[in-house]
Amino acid sequence: MSHTRTALVTIAAAALAATALATGAGTATAAPASETEKCTSGTFYSQDQYSKVNARFCVKTIRNGNGTYDIQPYIVGDPYYYKTLGWFSDGGNGTTASSYPIMYVDNITAVNNGRQVSSGSYTDKADGGELYLSAPRTRVASGTYKVTFTGVVKNRGYWASVTGGQPESYLVKMGTHTVEGTIP
Template identity: 35%
Template sequence: MTNLAGRLALPAVLAALGVATFGLPATAGAAQAAAAAPYSVCQTSDNSTTTYKSKDTYSKVNIRFCAEIAEADDGSRTLQPYISADAFYYWGLAWYEDNGKRGADRKSSYISFDSAEVTGADGAKLWKEGKTTRYNKGDTGHIEYLGQKIPVTAGTYKLDFTEVYKGGGYWDHTGEETEHDSWYIGIGDQSLSVTLT
């Protein structure tokens, strides 16, 4: 911020010294305020992940349910629901990223939910999305879901994700019901409250 203030004052200093400023603004007031950097509000106070495991503990997912708050140059704000997750499988006394690429018959890891919605303080539904599935990215076990950016003002907003689960991955390769305990991770319904001032 100091460098920005110094640059904004430079034309006035140069003009006082008789140096041409070639159209640079003469005062700091001519510059517009920059928008604040986007920030996240998550379920945990420190924005950390929560770990969930499959029934037999051979698969796990570290997951965060959050909202990104962004402010435009004009002061307007948006709220964007998102899920960030990292999937892993256990084999031979170690955990590995569950990218679904450890053999030709393996399946990609994914996060799925039945619905997601944002509700305002007055109970009005501002946005809703139905059944959605997102797969891991590339050679990693990282899975990401980004919802719609919703215009918001000061107030409290509630985000709800219903029937969330992690599926697929290393242990989901034969389709046998017995392996369900190894790759399916029930995460359940998840909620988050965001208060903006």
């Protein structure tokens, strides 16, 4: 690097540092981002109890480096089917993509300090294992939040592919769940 270029880089760095100090930006370093989560969970069965889902309904609270907070609702479901003498992980029958279990939620609504801040419906397909649905991260203010998961359902899976479509064997309705918390 030439002496002229080095001098220009040094001058630019000094100018940025002076601006940061003048605006107060250089007086403290940003705190590292951190995460916590709150969950509620349960086991849910199809009508004839030949399928089940062990599900967790969670809200991840993310403290950003600049001190603001986001929340990210998500659902994790482990689908199973019962056959002969035991429960097996439900990844479908493995012959067609349409046999893979799917999970959907009619609505995930986030309310912060009494004001709705996000809402949406989501779907996920398991390719032979865990089902995972996630809503986008949403910026929230200090105070309380309440996230409601409405109309959560596991559809398809092993019994859908071998019973000729008897929903009482593969459809698992998980109902409505709420997770509440406080942002400092």
